[in-house]
Amino acid sequence: MKKKLLDIVRDKIRFKHYSISTEKTYVFWIKHYIFFHNKRHPVDLGKKEIEEFLTFLATTKKVSPTTQNKRIAFA
Secondary structure, three states: OOOOHHHHHHHHHHHOOOOHHHHHHHHHHHHHHHHHOOOOOHHHOOHHHHHHHHHHHHHOOOOOHHHHHHHHHHO
């Protein structure tokens, strides 16, 4: 059986010994990214969709550039 995306993400975060709060934060933002793009799988999304999401965060949600950079680091 193939693992689900968020299970793979959690495994990789745990392998790198990141904190549980970091894991929860990454999963939170990945879910938001997926829902922003109408539940499309990230494998089907590219640079354009990442830029759209980051623009949305910056202009609509007023998320700081530092927070946005953390999202890009994991992508």
